[in-house]
Amino acid sequence: MGHAPGEELIQAAALRKTYRSGGDGAFTAVDGIDFSVRRGEAFGLLGSNGAGKSSTMRMIACVSQPSGGDLRILGLDAATRGPEIRARLGVVPQDDTVDTELTVLENLLIYGRYFGLPRRTVRERAGHLLEFARLSDKARAPVQSLSGGMRRRLTIARALVNDPDIVLLDEPTTGLDPQARHLLWERLFRLRQDGVTLVVTTHYMDEAEQLCDRLVVMDAGRIVAMGSPRELIDRHCAREVLELRFTQADRETMVAKARDLFARVEVLPDRVLVSADDGEEALAIVGARALDPVTTLVRRSTLEDVFLALTGRALTD
Structure with missing residues (x-):
């Protein structure tokens, strides 16, 4: 054309x-x-x-x-x-x-x-x-x-x-x-x-x-x-995310502890997300401070995290 x-x-x-x-x-x-x-x-x-x-x-x-x-x-x-x-x-x-x-x-x-x-x-x-x-x-x-x-x-x-x-x-x-x-x-x-x-x-x-x-x-x-x-992830998120899941009984206490320990914590219905430049380092802090998650996962930040950071909720809400 x-x-x-x-x-x-x-x-x-x-x-x-x-x-x-x-x-x-x-x-x-x-x-x-x-x-x-x-x-x-x-x-x-x-x-x-x-x-x-x-x-x-x-x-x-x-x-x-x-x-x-x-x-x-x-x-x-x-x-x-x-x-x-x-x-x-x-x-x-x-x-x-x-x-x-x-x-x-x-x-x-x-x-x-x-x-x-x-x-x-x-x-x-x-x-x-x-x-x-x-x-x-x-x-x-x-x-x-x-x-x-x-x-x-x-x-x-x-x-x-x-x-x-x-x-x-x-x-x-x-x-x-x-x-x-x-x-x-x-x-x-x-x-x-x-x-x-x-x-x-x-x-x-x-x-x-x-x-x-x-x-x-x-x-x-x-x-x-x-x-x-890539720009959006770099602009709105830390490099990595630590995902923590707690039992229902511990959840409230553990969320409060996580908020004291980390600057960026997002609480979703099924898990807690901690934004960190070094996810393994954040995981070590979790272990040292007796937070007791059922499961943990360290991963790279994604566009899902960008949406959460910008809107305060997960995309699937």
């Missing part, structure tokens, strides 16, 4: 989305956010359910009008140029919408026709996409015979039929087993290497760390942090 690498394909300024609720009330799902997405990067919208990720994604997909602010996609105004923008997007919704009555190949061929592509072009692309999705041997199989992971890969292949500039993926691996998730990540990683721009919403921190060059952490409709996974 003759665009320069690194140019901004998506620009959002003071972007808002408000939904009317019962009576005269209104619910603000997206509360005046600013961000941009550059060509060729994988950009993540991260947060718990209800944080505003999906509402933001629906505005980018031009299926939901912004309530305020400015949103430009591929240089076009999302509020007025929706059809043109949609023709250049690939959309992978949260739930697979492939047609279970058709075969795998038919799903790609028929979807390609929606974009007015010549039959020959669609057939050629379908062959490449089945290979990409590792579904070549399933081309003639009915969709209803596919596993969940295979359907997800077919949904992604279908979203690539129109050779989009940007691919939007809303919670791409929800409901998949670990093996299917890793295979999907590997496919998305290949897309990234091929220079495709990805926008991903997820509430899985490991997914965001694996896939995203840059991300925003959303909470209650606002952006509370922005950066690469």
Whole structure:
């Protein structure tokens, strides 16, 4: 398309989305956010359910009008140029919408026709996409015979039929087993290497760390942090975390002791997290001061810890 690498394909300024609720009330799902997405990067919208990720994604997909602010996609105004923008997007919704009555190949061929592509072009692309999705041997199989992971890969292949500039993926691996998730990540990683721009919403921190060059952490409709996974961890967390689990009987006393001993202690329903530059050293202090955990674990800080530090709660709350 003759665009320069690194140019901004998506620009959002003071972007808002408000939904009317019962009576005269209104619910603000997206509360005046600013961000941009550059060509060729994988950009993540991260947060718990209800944080505003999906509402933001629906505005980018031009299926939901912004309530305020400015949103430009591929240089076009999302509020007025929706059809043109949609023709250049690939959309992978949260739930697979492939047609279970058709075969795998038919799903790609028929979807390609929606974009007015010549039959020959669609057939050629379908062959490449089945290979990409590792579904070549399933081309003639009915969709209803596919596993969940295979359907997800077919949904992604279908979203690539129109050779989009940007691919939007809303919670791409929800409901998949670990093996299917890793295979999907590997496919998305290949897309990234091929220079495709990805926008991903997820509430899985490991997914965001694996896939995203840059991300925003959303909470209650606002952006509370922005950066690469590594930058965010370095900025908001100590290098390591010591996880402690106590018996219910000891828990209250031990939590109080931990708060006296360490500057950064987060108490979750099932465990206590101590942030430390040296987790083993923190563990030695726990042993020396007669805190008596049932189990202990020292690990590197993750994006999960960033979310906890920023919002005061775990992502799965």
